[in-house]
Amino acid sequence: MNTIRAVLFDFDGTLTLPGSIDFMGIKRSIRCPRDVTILEFIGRLQPASARRRAWAILHRFEDEAARRSRPNEGAEDLVRCLKRRRIRRGILTRNRRVSVATALKNFAQVRLADFTVIITRDHVERPKPDPEGVLLAARRLKVKPSELLVVGDYIYDIEAGKSAGARTVFLESEFTTRRPAPPADFSIRSLNEVAGLIDRLNRSRGKAHNASG
Ligand SMILES: [Mg+2]
Structure with missing residues (x-):
């Protein structure tokens, strides 16, 4: 197992408190079926005028949600702790x-500049659950995918991380409706558990290394 050198976070519901973005409200407003994902639904809408209208509605929901967003429990401490330990x-x-920029204004101690890379849907052809974004992040963070810990609160985060060959952490909350199958490598209830988890992973790797050396 490789040392964890970087952590790749999902944003909404992971670094921010879950529940601020109203996915069902968005789906109702753009008439997206419950079992279809929003980005993919809008991307396929015809004609182009209907697509533009749907994007505008989505942006309005996202802007409101970002303004309401608050840091998740433990998020600010964790980001600062990783920074101190030089984990990207x-x-x-x-x-x-x-x-992301709007939501981070509601954080007291974490800023955009605390992240080496911020990859959004505008940077990839295929958003999560496709591994494209995770692989791109690993390249930009200058780590191997196996040195990356992907942390997220939705099944797509875990699917994307696993397909890319990263290690994965599923963050559960009262809003969790579906758990990833196959499961994430680790499941946690609070971001406060992440620093200790990285310690254990990196320490056990050190021991294995010493034993074999
Ligand atoms: Mg999320």
Whole structure:
């Protein structure tokens, strides 16, 4: 097992408190079926005028949600702790960069500049659950995918991480409706558990290394 050198966070519901973005409200407003994902639904809408209208509605929901967003429990401490330990930090989101920037204004101690990479839906052809964004993040963070810990609160985060060959952490909350199958490598209830988890992973790797050396 490789040392964890970087952490790639999902944004909404992971670094921010879950529940601020109203996915069902968005789906109702753009008439997207419940079992179809929003970005993919809008991407296929015809004609182009209907597509533009749907994007505008989505952007309005995202802007409101970003303004309401608050840091998740433990998020600020974790980002600062990773920074102190020189573990690189990235964000991979199906949202837009402007939403991340707006939401981070509600954080007291974490800023955009605390992340080496911020990859949004505008940077990839295929958003999560496709591994494209995770692989791109690993390249930009200058780590191997196997040195990356992907942390997210939705099945797509875990699917994308696993397909890319990263290690994965599923963050559960009262809003969790589906758990990833196959499961994430680790499942946690709070971001406060992540620093200790990285310690254990990196320490056990050190021991294995010493034993074999
Ligand atoms: Mg999320």
